[in-house]
Amino acid sequence: MITGKNYIGNKLSSNGSNTYKTFDPKLNLDTEWTFYEATKEEIGEAVDKAQDAFQSYKNFSGAKKATFLEAIAEEIEALGDELIQAYCKESGLPEGRAIGERGRTMGQLRAFAQLLKEGSWVEATIDTAQPDRKPLPKIDLRKMLLPIGPIAVFGSSNFPFAFSTAGGDTASALASGCPVIVKSHPMHAGTGEMVSSAVIKAAERTNMPDGVFSNLNSSGIEVGQQLVLHPKIKGVGFTGSIKGGTALYKLANERKEPIPVFAEMGSINPVVVLPSALREKGLDWAKQYAGSVMLGAGQFCTNPGLILGIKSTSLDAFTNALGDEIDKLEPTCMLHPNIHNNYEKGKNELSNQGGADVVAEYKKSVAPNHAQQKVLTVNGANFLKNPKLHQEVFGPFSIVVRCADAKELTEVLNCLEGQLTGTILGNPDELKTYRSVVDALQGRVGRLIFNGVPTGVEVCPSMQHGGPFPASTDSRFTSVGVSAVKRWVRPVSFQNWPQEELPEALQDGNPLSIMRIVDSEHTNKKLE
Amino acid sequence: MITGKNYIGNKLSSNGSNTYKTFDPKLNLDTEWTFYEATKEEIGEAVDKAQDAFQSYKNFSGAKKATFLEAIAEEIEALGDELIQAYCKESGLPEGRAIGERGRTMGQLRAFAQLLKEGSWVEATIDTAQPDRKPLPKIDLRKMLLPIGPIAVFGSSNFPFAFSTAGGDTASALASGCPVIVKSHPMHAGTGEMVSSAVIKAAERTNMPDGVFSNLNSSGIEVGQQLVLHPKIKGVGFTGSIKGGTALYKLANERKEPIPVFAEMGSINPVVVLPSALREKGLDWAKQYAGSVMLGAGQFCTNPGLILGIKSTSLDAFTNALGDEIDKLEPTCMLHPNIHNNYEKGKNELSNQGGADVVAEYKKSVAPNHAQQKVLTVNGANFLKNPKLHQEVFGPFSIVVRCADAKELTEVLNCLEGQLTGTILGNPDELKTYRSVVDALQGRVGRLIFNGVPTGVEVCPSMQHGGPFPASTDSRFTSVGVSAVKRWVRPVSFQNWPQEELPEALQDGNPLSIMRIVDSEHTNKKLE
Known part of the structure; x- marks a missing residue:
């Protein structure tokens, strides 16, 4: 049952007189x-x-x-x-x-x-x-x-x-x-x-x-x-x-x-499509990326908002295929009219920047608060000189940037703000050939992805969800x-502290049987 | 040879016209x-x-x-x-x-x-x-x-x-x-x-x-x-x-x-002297603490600037002994006239606060830039109501706070700003008896010391030199x-990244033979 009250600890409480409602965006x-x-x-x-x-x-x-x-x-x-x-x-x-x-x-x-x-x-560390x-x-x-x-x-x-x-x-x-x-x-x-x-x-x-x-x-x-x-x-x-x-x-x-x-x-999660990926798997990636752009009405932190490649006929073919695939998908409902309004505003602002061409745009009328997807394309030079194009549009929106060469691609990556993720599509050899591209991407992101989509954030010890500012305020x-x-913790040292008064994690007997660093060695043994 | 120039990378450089000198405080x-x-x-x-x-x-x-x-x-x-x-x-x-x-x-x-x-x-973490x-x-x-x-x-x-x-x-x-x-x-x-x-x-x-x-x-x-x-x-x-x-x-x-x-x-490194320490080892501690206050002309981050006890005849005896020991020591030279001037200013400001009595004060004339040590005492109530007394005076200066009881002592600790260190002098049983005192101290400091002096910062893996603000800006x-x-590092995740392009620390073969967390287990083995 929903009472509308606050929980002040275990107690329900509603002492105030300011009230508000929540909203059903589907029923509007x-x-x-x-x-x-x-x-x-x-x-x-x-x-x-x-x-x-x-x-x-x-x-x-x-x-x-x-x-x-x-x-x-x-x-x-x-x-x-x-x-x-x-x-x-x-x-x-x-x-x-x-x-x-x-x-x-x-x-x-x-x-x-x-x-x-x-x-x-708890990173128990002991120096005897x-x-x-x-x-x-x-x-x-x-x-x-x-x-x-x-x-x-x-x-x-x-x-x-x-x-x-x-x-x-x-x-x-x-x-x-x-x-x-x-x-x-x-x-x-x-x-x-x-x-x-x-x-x-x-x-x-x-x-x-x-x-x-x-x-x-x-x-x-x-x-x-x-x-x-x-x-x-x-x-x-x-x-x-x-x-x-x-x-x-x-x-x-x-x-x-x-x-x-x-x-x-926020994050626009740049994706670099290297030549082999365009040549050999362009249509596959177009389909996967159409799904990733549209996932959750584009309301994930990791939706790909920026797709980067080097000008070529295969990049054009990929871009067209991405447009076709995006066109096939049905718009879905956004979380709230405010979010939908911001989406429309951001989408229109970026669409009106010089040099931006439309790749795909859903134009049929939709139910209230449903997000009409859109994909633009610009060349690298235009992207570099217009920071407006670097902004996140929260929703099913993406930009394909056509770069003149690997150098311009690297410049584009270096001019981006910090990101949660960065993706490379290609083959392993290209990670060597395009070393400066990979290096630039690594410097801007918290998670590097090879041949995949950035959406889908695994909850496991090796996940880094957080990148350089403004992806997050503390990339560490x-x-x-x-x-x-x-x-939510800080280290505290105990010097010459009596055994029985130490936290269990630090006691000689290692009663919790945890891994510790004792005299610079990792061990889960008790102290002799 | 000292040239007075900057090192811009490997190159000596002196393009500017603004110059300055350094100062020998002993020769003045x-x-x-x-x-x-x-x-x-x-x-x-x-x-x-x-x-x-x-x-x-x-x-x-x-x-x-x-x-x-x-x-x-x-x-x-x-x-x-x-x-x-x-x-x-x-x-x-x-x-x-x-x-x-x-x-x-x-x-x-x-x-x-x-x-x-x-x-x-490098905290290598792998989820296969x-x-x-x-x-x-x-x-x-x-x-x-x-x-x-x-x-x-x-x-x-x-x-x-x-x-x-x-x-x-x-x-x-x-x-x-x-x-x-x-x-x-x-x-x-x-x-x-x-x-x-x-x-x-x-x-x-x-x-x-x-x-x-x-x-x-x-x-x-x-x-x-x-x-x-x-x-x-x-x-x-x-x-x-x-x-x-x-x-x-x-x-x-x-x-x-x-x-x-x-x-x-900055830090004033509070030291709590519990009753057993006063009764059984008061004179020893007085001698040790006189040395710790005076160490390096009081110019360490960890000199004890605040000594706290519960009012008793043994606290009075300890305070008098501390004064006697401090009086025996010879003033030493401070780093620079500016630091010496700031010391004199801070010392005088705190000496003029209401309720502060002198325990020890070196009054003989000294060579230039030598710091004349001083110890004051106030009661807990005065300390609590006067935040000026909580400030660090960088130099051989300390205050003994005489608290009415354990409750007031806890209040004094709770009103302090963050500290690098906090020390308890006593016996192990008193850590239980004075649980709220120990707890309050632990909440304010980066390093807890039992029966020792805060000066002397061991360089080892278990050292925490940094405490809640303003001891440091980031207590973590x-x-x-x-x-x-x-x-100086941040975590970066590599998703589906080709083996040969991974940093060595993350490769299956564990070529560095380091301890890693693989599928949530600590191990230094290679992956099968």
């Missing part, structure tokens, strides 16, 4: 639910509760926190079809996508639970004492990662499950030992409340402290700003626009105590995969 | 050397060279970079006594300290070389393909840490060797695969030039690309600002004041592409110990 109508925006007092109460909860939660064993995460996954599943229907209504996305994304979300929670049970992620060392004795020193405190998580518009309420940011922060306060995304506040109810149930069932999780409704920017500025908040997770992420990043840096903001923002961390837990 | 006179401030063009040339050098240097093997680091250590040693004399002249520090710090600096370079030769630091996985096949994905680009290093005033030209920031950045441009500290520009000559010799001898290292002279803030704002600079290392570090941090965040700034700034990283290399 408000939903039946009304949401109560969190008040300043409710925000303060949630943060105070989080800080109190942190005092015990930070010391919980990995096994205990794992039970909590697994319980969240179970409780989300237990919400059954009612949750799926709320998701579809508030997002316009199809049921299959909702079920798939729910599976991914539960998978993420369980992956973090597994990480906690294994336990080595050398009392006889000359000229000075060496004192026993041990280091591990410890959680930093309450975290504010900003749900995304485009992944109501996997990057929202109990998505990767929340799961990773809870795994690290940090309480979480979610600023619910206004477009799917009902879905967010239902998922929150699952988190709260799981917290109660596994005896987590009240305040380990809160969910705040908000239709404007004030709730988020207050959260980020609150002295007890120690970190921020965000998935969304460059504008929104950059604003939070600046706000957090202006605090008396600046705090880290992990904003995953990932928001997908278990390494995401490293965002 | 300018040195004989004149330094040429780097011009805007020289800065640009150094950065361009660094960016060019990066194209090859980033791909060098760990073994090759290790040879370079070891050669730097050798060339520094080869400068012999001439270098030691320049250090002593420009810093006022004694010869024994100079020799010790040189040894530490060479040790740091060799520790990073060792890390590179072992090779596992599962072509038969349902519902979707899993594609091969591999991740490792790669260098980010040219780094600007700001030398510190207080460690002309270990935290300056070829100190920890430079050694760690060069180890990571990033070229370095040093903004030389104006107080020891001659020492910096000599060390730079050793780095350049080592670079030439081991065939490093021209531009892998540059050294820029500067007496004001302009050179540093231009460096930090240069689009090709990708990271900043700094050791110095909160004012200076915060200014660079803000500047770097205002760039179109913000870059990380690792500033290690350390500036001492081999983990410091992690500041």
Whole structure:
């Protein structure tokens, strides 16, 4: 049941008088639910509760926190079809996508639970004492990662499950030992409340402290700003626009105590099609890329917005085939009229830039909020001199850039801002021939893909989802995969600390049987 | 030989007309050397060279970079006594300290070389393909840490060797695969030039690309600002004041592409003396702490500036003993008249705060630039209500805070800003009895010490030298110990990448024999 209230820890709360509705983009109508925006007092109460909860939660064993995460996954599943229907209504996305994304979300929670049970992620490092060392004795020193405190998580518009309420940011922060306060995304506040109810149930069932999780409704920017500025908040997770992420990043840096903001923002995910791929597999790639451009109405962070090749008849053939394939596909519904309006605006702005020709454009009339796809092409020189063409258009839109030669292609890559992904289509020998192209691409991205599509982000330890600014605010961390837990911790050293008072991860006996670095050697053995 | 010129890569350069001198604080006179401030063009040339050098240097093997680091250590040693004399002249520090710090600096370079030769630091993570996985096949994905680009290093005033030209920031950045441009500290520009000559010799001898290292002279803030704002600079290392570090941090965040700034700034390193320590070892600790307060004329980042206890006759006895021991020690020379003036100013400002009583004060006249030590005491209530007393006074100065009880002691710790270190003196049982005190301290510091002094920072893998803001700008990283290399890299994933084109660290055959995480298991084996 959706009440429209906030969760201040385990308590439902609706003290404010500002309300808002969510929207069904397919019906083009408000939903039946009304949401109560969190008040300043409710925000303060949630943060105070989080800080109190942190005092015990930070010391919980990995096994205990794992039970909590697994319980969240179970409780989300237990919400059954009612949750799926709320998701579809508030997002316009199809049921299959909702079920798939729910599976991914539960998978993420369980992956973090597994990480906690294994336990080595804390990077336990031990240097034993050398009392006889000359000229000075060496004192026993041990280091591990410890959680930093309450975290504010900003749900995304485009992944109501996997990057929202109990998505990767929340799961990773809870795994690290940090309480979480979610600023619910206004477009799917009902879905967010239902998922929150699952988190709260799981917290109660596994005896987590009240305040380990809160969910705040908000239709404007004030709730988020207050959260980020609150002295007890120690970190921020965000998935969304460059504008929104950059604003939070600046706000957090202006605090008396600046705090880290992990904003995953935008990307046009350049794809380089090398000659052999054009010659030998051009039509195949055209078909695959038409699907990747259109996937989720182009509302993934990894949709390919830029396809780059060297001028040739086979590039022309590929471009035409891409246009044909794109034309065959049916427009789908976007998340919200605002997103659809921004898409139309961005698409039209880029279409009106000098030198841009249309490759494909869906012109038939469509149902409300459905995105008419479009693909443009420009030559490299025009692209280089017009930074407007480098901008992301969030939706099923892409540009094919025809470069004069490998040198111009390299220049185009070097002028791009940071990206989540970069793809090379070709054969392995071409990675040598086009070394400078590959090098330039590697310098701009977090994930390099060979002969594939950038959409489809595997949740696994080797995933890097985060690239140089503005793909994300901190390219040293990932928001997908278990390494995401490293965002919410800092190393603390214990010098000459009594054995029995050390965290278990650092004790001689290695009671957790984790992999550690002892006197510069990796080992999972206990100390002699 | 000291020429007063900049190193723009391997080339000595003095195109500018602005010059300055260094100062001998013991003689209270300018040195004989004149330094040429780097011009805007020289800065640009150094950065361009660094960016060019990066194209090859980033791909060098760990073994090759290790040879370079070891050669730097050798060339520094080869400068012999001439270098030691320049250090002593420009810093006022004694010869024994100079020799010790040189040894530490060479040790740091060799520790990073060792890390590179072992090779596992790149966090190679592999998830192998599962072509038969349902519902979707899993594609091969591999991740490792790669260098980010040219780094600007700001030398510190207080460690002309270990935290300056070829100190920890430079050694760690060069180890990571990033070229370095040093903004030389104006107080020891001659020492910096000599060390730079050793780095350049080592670079030439081991065939490093021209531009892998540059050294820029500067007496004001302009050179540093231009460096930090240069689009090709990708990271900043700094050791110095909160004012200076915060200014660079803000500047770097205002760039179109913000870059990380690792500033290690200030700390008063609180020490909690629990009742058993006062009762059983008070006089011993008083003696040890007098030495720690006075070490290096109080010019270490880790000198104890704050000693906290619960009111008792044994705390009074300890405080009196500390005063007596401090009185016995002879004032030593500070680094520079500016630092000495700031010390006197800070000391006087804090002495004039209400409720502060003098425990010890050296009143005899001293040679120029020698620091007259002082210790004050206040009660907890006064400390809590006066944030002025929480400030660092850089020099041989400390405050003993007499708290009413454990609760007030915890409040005092909770009101402190972030610190590099926090120390507990007591017995192991008291860590339980005073759990809230220990917890509060742990939340504020990067390194916890039991029954020791905070001065003396071991260079080893488990060292955390960096704490919550403003101890450092990014508490997730350390500036001492081999983990410091992690500041200059970011993870990059390779999806479906051809074996022979993968970096060696990620190849199936594990040619570097490093520890990796393969399908979530730690292993140094090759893939089957």
